[in-house]
Amino acid sequence: MNNSSTFLLESKLKRLKISFSKENGKIIISNAKLDLTVLFGLVFLPLIVAVGIGMFFITSVANYSERIDIKILATLVFLVGIAIVNGLRIMSKLKANKNRKVLDDKGITIVENDQIQRFDATNVKDFEYMTKKLDNEIFEGKVFLIATNNQKHLVLGLDEESEHYLLDDLFWFIDYFKKHIEIETL
Template structure:
């Protein structure tokens, strides 16, 4: 099976994978250190620095102090949100999934679970807004025992991209497991 489009979609969403002959292993989400430091760590450090400076030179009656304190709290919240979002994505995509020979193998710590044409009941897609500008999409597979297996979590600022990519991943799984031929 050709994995070229799958590889490009995984790269776009910063989800690590390895390709080995006729299988592809989707693993942990990559940490983008530029975004992690620039959008997570730096706003928190700047916000804390501003708050410490204000506490040391407190002038409560000045109007500018309130605005500066609000800006510091804003920086802390932006940094905290971005770190939370990256940790959530990393945790969600932590169990390796092996796509090969018309089946998907999920490597849980206790066991390997195999999903194929005989064990997949349905594929579920879920799209949630995280805030006004960020969206999260999830892809699940429900097996014949009604157990829900998490496959992927995607984050993006564009809702349409996540909808399209989730639909594409769903179609890919249908083709990979040959469910589309039923």
């Protein structure tokens, strides 16, 4: 692996908060980092505020008109919705990147459920991607390695707030992996 492409890979993984390390010229990609500020700010804080508003709503429901009750109820639903969507987003990213991937000399080794499989130009057919819209502002993408026996192996999972940026990242990773294992690009 040349240093400039390795530097770009490391930069992209850092930006996407996907954990990696370097050992003896190998890049080891493992779990996505759990961003505690995002977890607290976008999951726990909305839930805590929703519980507080809910408690206030229950204890003082007789003192307010029906119009305010609908606003409070809508706010509760909105806050709980934010917490659920962001919680699912975090869990999806952690699940997609739970297996260990080792980029070594012209190959990718995937450690999955205590099984070790090494892929190189002789047993990889292609790479493909999949995208999914999680909500109005968040898109999830995954990069799969397609073995010559047509089995799909998840290599990376990431999310972005822009579908355009997500597709750019997915295409970049696919191109990087193809060049790394030296399979022909069509």
